[in-house]
Amino acid sequence: MPAILALAIDAQTVAAALFYLFAGIAGASALGVVLSRNIVRTAVCLLFTLVGVAGLYFLLEAEFLAAVQLVIYVGGTLILIIFGVMLTSKSPFSHFEPKAGEVVVAIAACAVLFSAMIMAIRSADFRPQSLDTTQKYPVVALGQALLGDYLVPFELASVVLLVVMIGAAYLAKGRKRDDKRAVARGAATLSQKARQWS
Amino acid sequence: MPPLARIPAGRAVNQPMPILIALTSPIAAAAPDWQKTFFEIVSGHAPDVWERLLASIALIAVVFIPSVLLLAMFSIWWERKVCAHMQSRPGPNRVGPIGILQSLADGIKLILKEDLQPSAADPILFRLAPYLSFSPVFAAFLALPFGPNLTFEPKLNAGVFWILAVLSIEVMGVILAGWSSNNKWAIYGAMREACQMVSYEIPLGLSIIIGVMAAGTLNLVELGHLQGGGIHTWIVFKNPFVFCAFFVYFIASLASNKRAPFDLPESESELVAGFHTEYSGMRFAFFFFAEYAAMFIVGSIQTALFLGGWNDPFGLIGYHYSQWIADPGAHRNGLILLNLISIGIFITKAMTIVFVQMWIRWTLPRPRIDQVLYACVKVLIPAACVLLLGAALWELLVPSWHQAKLIENPLPWFNYHPFSWADWAKGGATTSLVVQAILALIGVAIASAITLWVAYAFLTRRTTHQRLTEAEPIPEPA
């Protein structure tokens, strides 16, 4: 028995199994995001997609990037999305159904796009490197690159984040107090109309 | 990747005080030194890939999961004992000798309880939330350095950041628990908790950056090796900014763990039970275990990053380990005994931090949510930013033994004899040594003051005696 197992399970098989595990989680959850009707379940499927992608980053030897993905995407963006879901949903089950014609057109277009991408991938000659397992990406090199070669994008990104913080705080703040009555009248009319339609 | 411990040729190894070496060498030498792994002894050949896979699975199932659960159960029992003694009462003392089996009894009770689920709750999300809260805490144990050869994944180059990352996933579990319970008190608790946890991740991350900047590496095993030269090499004593960052990290970790005084999500007197109101039985136990395991993880990050990891204050473990690395064929010092002692030291230090967390919980009152967020945004974040600036300037301006890059010189304290002023002055590190020594003395003073105070409080506590008989009836007024 040990000989058979030794033939079946080797380092390549373990690597392939791990890849299919994480790719399966990411792919199935992405499909779940599309197909789910409940917006909170969509968010949970997005969570599993992000975690699966983080696992893939680990397999691609990008440990720091995987941790960044988990901290910022899962621990930041997804929490923000869930907060948005909870503040804007009236009931967990949405009554929003796309029309059948739209569904057919969308699926057809995406199928065509998917096939085109696969054909492009198969026909391209990327000349990938052989799997050199001694090649590592030390975090030191990442830090040196961020503050060395890529200093300008780093500073620009921090300026962008500052602008976004100010903008989002302003947008989410609401109206000023002296405008309140006029805005309230306008909002009441709009919401009346919305209630007629929905 | 260069080996972690490499002694430059021709230099004397950093020696702790000779008397300590003389005392500990016989102990270390007497321990058995099994160089081959257990597997090689049994089967006689080096393990294959699939055998390594099976061994990993067996290790996880037999060693890892039970020990995490035992740790959580011990913490729960200890918390009840600590809080009881602070409130002048005995605490659990029925089940087992000093009530130590109380957690086991609680676990059995929770398993036997009925699994309730509100009818209007989302079934899948309701069942998923406890596991989403518990699994990240398990995953964080992957990077913890229990000893020089005892880390589950020693090559995790972004170890500290990995632990931060998986602790962020726990927030999702809490939010889902609150939302899927379909209970407005649970949703309030979940929202407040998510807000608090996410806000406090900022000063948490900033203070970790300060520690990492002083150390130069994110890999927890390398951090442990770095701090092996004695108490003055511990990262917390490296410069005054890191010293203050340790306390900022401690406060931020309390809040990030939803631990008192920031335990609004579970504020028992206000919100029934916060986000886990509707959970009963084993699912509630998962949340409970997750909280105590997270306390241990946070304590062990502080230990590994700031307080010396598995090293003792005299640098003996680092010395004996360096002897073993330099000359493994001599079998002079037992690696296994070294690792066992390292586990003991690491867990002791982490549990001390957990004890301080428990102590604070049962002492301080609970602030409101807006006061909690005020403390985060207006006190801790500016403090962390100022400390970050100061630590960065310190690293630039003050020469230290960290001159050489870590990759070329993994154990810089190997080159400097701690009691040779000339060596340190040659490296241009006198300022650094003086600062480290002063901070170490301050730290030792604080630690011993707290220990003596706790011991005094414990020895002079008022105990109540249990009444096993009826009290005497109050005499009627004649």
Place this chain on the structure above:
Amino acid sequence: MELILPIATNPIIGLNHYLVLAAFIFVCGLLSMMLKRNAIGILMGVELILNAANINLVAFNRFAHAYSPDQRPMLDGQIFAIFVIVLAAAEAAVALAIFLNYYNNFNTIDVERAQTLKG
């Protein structure tokens, strides 16, 4: 399906595997953007697309030529991916602020109701 089979049956995981997976996630994100009427569902589609692009970047970083002439490891893909993650977080924040405003004005999160400019 017949297009993917030669890639799927290759036991050694190569660049193509990651590219196919990224294409699939991209298409899922695109479908989500097209078919969902909930504005936050559209935002989730955008996040899926960005993640697919990131997988592509990191996969190329891993499998392309490793060293620049001075023997430093090539990190362009990972740096690019870090910036994409940061900017995606920023864009999600602004998008949610806009959606909250939309909800306050229209009392619904359905994007089909934004018809006040309809002539």
